[in-house]
Amino acid sequence: MSIRKHCLILCLTLSILTFLGCVSFGRSQSDFLISLPIDCKLGKDCFIFHYVDTEPSSEAIDFNCGRQTYNDHTGTDFGITNLKAMEKGVKVVAVAPGKVKRVRDGIIDKLIVDQTDKDEVTDRECGNGIVIDHGGGWETQYCHLKQGSVLVKPDTQVEKGTPLGLVGASGLASFPHVHLTVRHENKVIDPFMGKEAISGCKTDKKPLWEAKIDYQPTGLINAGFAPQPPKSVELWEGKFLDQKLSKNSSALVFWVHLYGIIQGDIESFTLIDPKGKVIIEQNKPVKRSYRNWVTYVGKKNTPDNPIISGIWRGKYQLTKNDKVILEVSQEVEII
Numbered sequence: 001m002s003i004r005k006h007c008l009i010l011c012l013t014l015s016i017l018t019f020l021g022c023v024s025f026g027r028s029q030s031d032f033l034i035s036l037p038i039d040c041k042l043g044k045d046c047f048i049f050h051y052v053d054t055e056p057s058s059e060a061i062d063f064n065c066g067r068q069t070y071n072d073h074t075g076t077d078f079g080i081t082n083l084k085a086m087e088k089g090v091k092v093v094a095v096a097p098g099k100v101k102r103v104r105d106g107i108i109d110k111l112i113v114d115q116t117d118k119d120e121v122t123d124r125e126c127g128n129g130i131v132i133d134h135g136g137g138w139e140t141q142y143c144h145l146k147q148g149s150v151l152v153k154p155d156t157q158v159e160k161g162t163p164l165g166l167v168g169a170s171g172l173a174s175f176p177h178v179h180l181t182v183r184h185e186n187k188v189i190d191p192f193m194g195k196e197a198i199s200g201c202k203t204d205k206k207p208l209w210e211a212k213i214d215y216q217p218t219g220l221i222n223a224g225f226a227p228q229p230p231k232s233v234e235l236w237e238g239k240f241l242d243q244k245l246s247k248n249s250s251a252l253v254f255w256v257h258l259y260g261i262i263q264g265d266i267e268s269f270t271l272i273d274p275k276g277k278v279i280i281e282q283n284k285p286v287k288r289s290y291r292n293w294v295t296y297v298g299k300k301n302t303p304d305n306p307i308i309s310g311i312w313r314g315k316y317q318l319t320k321n322d323k324v325i326l327e328v329s330q331e332v333e334i335i
């Protein structure tokens, strides 16, 4: 056999081994793998609002060295758009097979807005919740389920995907979501980092997710029009989603609700009247980073400058480093 042929065979063998090595590495990331705890399409009708805080100090840093978490947050929050979506019912499901260990139900769904609300849920921060024992020292906890929705009892055997209840806003929840905590031998594990990853976002990660989940630190929750500047809690409640507004409204406000806005991002708004005339065109840099962000532009209704009848259009773009990372347009009919 010629040296050239030898080389070719050796190179081919090496490439195959490398390929197999990569594949097997990808498949054996963890001995315990999990699926999503919520029955929805991520990025479409639900989103990850908070990740686990991977930083032991008072700083809050997620697994990707981003800021979409808060100090000492022990789980991953899967959010839904508003209380109206919650009322329709979004299932919380088991992430892996196991046996139900503990269950709580009966706590009302109420969005936390101030300290009094917080004090009311002391020692019941998880709200209506479930703990599942998966064996091998692994357990998962699901929090903030909808009052009266819990479907399982202690000792119930569950499979991956078994419905446990519905997404709610019970306990310490300022928006409707399910909080998932994963523990191994009583230690909190970030499912994006894995059991072996030591604290800090720069370590090697062996995620527990059986299907890869892309890191999405910024995203759209909803957009619409209102007759006044909306408050965050009103948008979480599902207000200001009307397709039609009265021409007698005191103002016309185009609003956008986002998560994970970062200082330095640029927001661009356009508001166009029914005749196609641009009424507002505005670019503004984001002055501070926020995990939850309500932003808007609008015009007052005055005799000299009325809100005319017809279809109004609002356009919004979020730009980071000269690249558009988010875009939304919305219409409303003024009648």
Ligand SMILES: [Zn+2]
Binding pocket: 050, 073, 074, 075, 076, 077, 179, 180
């Ligand atoms: Zn949480």
